[in-house]
Amino acid sequence: MKLVLKFGGTSISSAGNIRHVANFINSLSKQHKIVCVFSAITGVTDDLIRITTLIQNRNKDAANNLAKKIIKNHMQISNACVKNSKIRKDLVNKMTVDLSELQELLHGMLLLGEVTPRSSDYLISFGERLSINLVAAALNDLGTKAVALTGKDAGIVTDSNFGEAKPLMDTTRLHVSHTIDAFLEKRTLPIIGGFAGADQHGNITTFGRGGSDYTATIIASSIKADEVWLMSDVDGLMTTDPKIVKNAKVLKEVSYIEAMEMALFGAKYIHPRALEPLVAKKIPLRIRSTFNAKNSGTFVTATPQADAQKTVKCVSAIRHTALIDVRGGSMVGAPGTAATIFSTLAKAGVNVMMISQSPSESSISIIVKKNDLDKAVNALEMNLLGKIIKKVDVTVDVAIIALIGSGMRGIVGVASKVFAAVAKKRVNVVMIAQGSSELNLAFVVKDADCNVAVQALHDEFELAKIN
Numbered sequence: 001m002k003l004v005l006k007f008g009g010t011s012i013s014s015a016g017n018i019r020h021v022a023n024f025i026n027s028l029s030k031q032h033k034i035v036c037v038f039s040a041i042t043g044v045t046d047d048l049i050r051i052t053t054l055i056q057n058r059n060k061d062a063a064n065n066l067a068k069k070i071i072k073n074h075m076q077i078s079n080a081c082v083k084n085s086k087i088r089k090d091l092v093n094k095m096t097v098d099l100s101e102l103q104e105l106l107h108g109m110l111l112l113g114e115v116t117p118r119s120s121d122y123l124i125s126f127g128e129r130l131s132i133n134l135v136a137a138a139l140n141d142l143g144t145k146a147v148a149l150t151g152k153d154a155g156i157v158t159d160s161n162f163g164e165a166k167p168l169m170d171t172t173r174l175h176v177s178h179t180i181d182a183f184l185e186k187r188t189l190p191i192i193g194g195f196a197g198a199d200q201h202g203n204i205t206t207f208g209r210g211g212s213d214y215t216a217t218i219i220a221s222s223i224k225a226d227e228v229w230l231m232s233d234v235d236g237l238m239t240t241d242p243k244i245v246k247n248a249k250v251l252k253e254v255s256y257i258e259a260m261e262m263a264l265f266g267a268k269y270i271h272p273r274a275l276e277p278l279v280a281k282k283i284p285l286r287i288r289s290t291f292n293a294k295n296s297g298t299f300v301t302a303t304p305q306a307d308a309q310k311t312v313k314c315v316s317a318i319r320h321t322a323l324i325d326v327r328g329g330s331m332v333g334a335p336g337t338a339a340t341i342f343s344t345l346a347k348a349g350v351n352v353m354m355i356s357q358s359p360s361e362s363s364i365s366i367i368v369k370k371n372d373l374d375k376a377v378n379a380l381e382m383n384l385l386g387k388i389i390k391k392v393d394v395t396v397d398v399a400i401i402a403l404i405g406s407g408m409r410g411i412v413g414v415a416s417k418v419f420a421a422v423a424k425k426r427v428n429v430v431m432i433a434q435g436s437s438e439l440n441l442a443f444v445v446k447d448a449d450c451n452v453a454v455q456a457l458h459d460e461f462e463l464a465k466i467n
């Protein structure tokens with residue numbers, strides 16, 4: 001098979017882990033054609049983003065110190081992840097070149113005291129630029145020919161929307177298939193840096209957080225891979241959070257749409273657009289653990305087998321949210337009220353997570369992240385109170401509970417089962433929303449009731465016996 005494997009940052013967080021991953025790839029490459037995509041080492045992208053903030057605050061020393069920490073960490077790992085002295089020396093040389101470019105860039109940005117979307121992308125792309133050198137060298141050390149390629153080297157061409165770039169798929173497909181197939185023919189294993197590509201002018205762009213998943217699926221679609229494996233530190237998508245429910249299970253098979261919903265609800269974060277390139281070509285995806293290779297993980301396909309089409313597959317909880325109730329008699333029958341409310345929130349930079357409106361139209365309930373609550377309430381009160389709205393009520397510490405499963409569609413009685421199970425535990429439901437796709441049913445409870453409700457639903461739908 002032709003496989004694209006993507007490894008997350010925790011898989012390469014130490015020299016030992018890098019060698020482990022290199023061994024895994026090495027043995028897999030005996031049976032399959034392999035292309036790998038790597039994230040930055042855990043925490044490195046966060047540190048690079050922190051540096052951009054420090055530059056903006058003109059905090060030169062702190063920015064330099066953080067850069068020094070990144071450099072030290074990579075140099076230490078470089079010296080420890082390769083045994084052969086020639087390969088190690090080449091690696092250290094390559095790292096020195098890349099790291100001095102990083103320092104020069106930082107120097108320039110500090111002089112200007114300015115961070116543009118373009119310079120920010122250039123800077124934060126360094127995490128992956130560095131990590132691929134380590135992995136390629138570790139593979140060479142095992143006697144497997146490997147080459148480190150950035151997204152740009154591999155041929156990923158994007159628009160110029162820095163920070164949230166989208167690939168120009170036709171051009172990308174042409175370039176990537178050309179580059180990668182040539183390496184595969186030479187029996188050289190491509191080790192590609194995730195998260196970044198370059199626009200048509202050659203400027204480095206990034207896909208947004210978690211973007212290495214997206215890189216992997218873009219590459220897979222370009223080279224017509226048979227499967228993509230997302231390798232991380234979890235065993236797969238789960239029926240619920242194992243921290244809440246002890247007998248939570250790894251799901252064997254889910255559909256693309258279900259995986260998308262589950263990813264959005266934070267079970268295992270997947271880049272929101274990562275599945276797009278796979279859907280058209282029906283390339284299946286596996287979500288597996290680097291540290292537990294025996295477990296085959298979760299298989300994500302267009303059409304899961306019939307026995308995997310259970311009504312409800314997953315109960316997710318999103319904590320740290322708050323509820324805002326907006327009321328007012330003049331909201332009734334007034335077109336544009338909702339639009340005004342939501343554009344006010346959007347202008348304040350508040351992301352709305354869930355909405356419901358009563359048919360009487362006299363109130364709208366909105367769920368936002370707790371961090372956004374003050375911003376949201378301020379914006380609503382300053383702009384709209386006394387005009388279209390009369391009252392803004394707030395409830396802090398609520399949790400969204402979402403049930404996900406495409407088998408809910410068109411099945412009578414799911415909602416009654418859900419609310420009866422929750423009522424039996426004397427948990428009060430504050431708000432309910434279901435999209436018309438019927439793929440997910442979400443409701444809100446007090447945060448203190450969250451664990452009880454999740455456990456009750458996991459039991460009610462017998463999710464511990466799902467596979």
Ligand code: ASP
Nearest residue numbers: 039045195209210211212
């Ligand atoms: N390193 C990037 C991030 O942390 C991309 C990724 O890990 O997928 O967001």
Ligand code: MG
Nearest residue numbers: 009039040210
């Ligand atoms: Mg990451």
